[in-house]
Amino acid sequence: MKKIIVFGLLSAMLLFTASCSSSKSSTESTDPPAATTPTPDQNNTDNPPADPSGPTTSTPPGKQDDTATDDPATDPATTPDTPTAPAVPPGFEYPDAVRGVYVTGWSAGGERMQTLLKLLDDTELNAMVIDIKDDDGYITFKPEGDLAQFGQPYIRDPKALMKTLQEHHIYPIARIVAFKDSVLAKKHPELSYVLDGKVWRNGNGDGFINPFLKENWQHNVDAAILAANLGFQEIQFDYVRFPEGFESRDKILQYSMGEYKDKKPTKFIQQEKQYAEATAKYKEGLTPLQAAYDQAAADYDSAKTDESKKTMDDAKKALSDFKKTEPKAPDFSEKARFTQLRVDAVTDFVQFAREQLKPYGVKVSVDIFGYSATLPEAPGIGQNFSRISSNVDVISSMIYPSHWSDGYFGIKHPDTEPYRLVQEYAKREQEKLSALTSPPISRPWIQDFTASWLAKGSYIKYGKDQVDAQIQALKDAGIHEFLIWNANNRYSEGVDYTP
DSSP states (O other): OOHHHHHHHHHHHHHHHHHHOTTSOSOOOOOOOOOOSOOOOOOOOOOOOSSOOSOOOOOOTTOOOOOEEEOOOOOOOOOOOOOOSOOOOSOOOOOSSOEEEEEOHHHHTSTHHHHHHHHHHHSSOOEEEEEEEOTTSOBSSOOSGGGGGGBOTTSSOHHHHHHHHHHTTOEEEEEEEOSBOHHHHHHOGGGSOEETTEEEEOTTSOBBOOTTOHHHHHHHHHHHHHHHHHTOSEEEEEOOSOOTTGGGTTTTSBOOOGGGTTOOOHHHHHHHHHHHHHHHHHHHHHHHHHHHHHHHHHHHHHOOOHHHHHHHHHHHHHHHHHHTTOOOOOOOOHHHHHHHHHHHHHHHHHHHHHHHHGGGTOEEEEEEEGGGGGSSOBTTTTBOHHHHHTTOSEEEEEOOGGGSOTTGGGOSSGGGOHHHHHHHHHHHHHHHHHTSSSOOEEOOEEEOSOOTTSOTTSOOOOSHHHHHHHHHHHHHTTOOOEEEEOTTOOOOTTOOOOO
């Protein structure tokens, strides 16, 4: 069913209703659907230049960043003032379920937008994730105030863009790339990582800003507030993490830990409590077993009978077996402390951002590595799936089949089996989300690009069938929201997006 026909019929019905009763509003905002309990960074890739050609993809999870440097600028660090007075216009409704595509600032402000609007008009797609702070760190339009220095005129008239999205009934999500930020890193090296006197960059030439520093938190929240004031209904933070492979160079790079320098990690506090409770319980159980053995040994010394020998041996075995259950002290080493402080910094940022954005009435979502949901946590980069999920309205795992190593989930080449990969991931995510008191909406990122960087035989060409397979796997798992990634915003024709 085409959206244009649907909206035409709805408009006629609303006009008729209004003529019968002027007291009834023609539009009413709806609450989002309840979170599903089971139900990426592909790291969402860099923005392409205007009208790019050919697929653009990113580094698969697990591949570590190579060391590179950039000359630092000498500008003094500044913290932008936080905008106030939210001005969110009415007219956007949360869809039955969000089904969206990624849109760069270039596309949103250029000719490509007409093609994307037609795609959404003609299909069951209903949302766009639009870059507002992009992978380089630029604001994709020219704002006023302290963030003006970061603005680029990719979207020349953001208010007109929002009006267009309203007219096409498109749910608008603002993508804010958080801690991957080459622009701010170059302007203010003290907010980034330094190596040999220069700003450190990864093997792709990307700069990062430091999640330990609250100045960087505020910088990203200020960008999010710009988006909220334009009318975006949801703020999606991406690159909410430390650089990949940071755990292997955290002692090599120079950077500030800010307020985290002398902090005890949250996990340490929990572990200390659990260890104390377990130790007390162990000692409570040990006391009677030790007394029983002591008594049995004394009885055997006084009367060495077969019966007293058996009693003593049984008591000794029971005591020995119980001693094997003695709680082991957690790892409270400095290395473990620094590792867990990364998790705290990332989680604390998400909590801070959500709290700061409450007055603006927007939802908060976070993109996260898909494999983070399959592990207890990914402390090297600071991501704990459960802790982040507990502090957002929507969690968007990047589960692109191409970004799992061969053999993951027992699948020889995950990219060649998109349905099975998504199916296996959904099982793990359901386990994690079902354990939360208030799980967020699950809205994964799926793949609409060909991973030609992979070895021959370990990838396939992606098109309609492969995208359909991922969507079907999500449906079969009870997950009805999804986002589709293609760095160039070229999406396959004929895909069945039907909810």
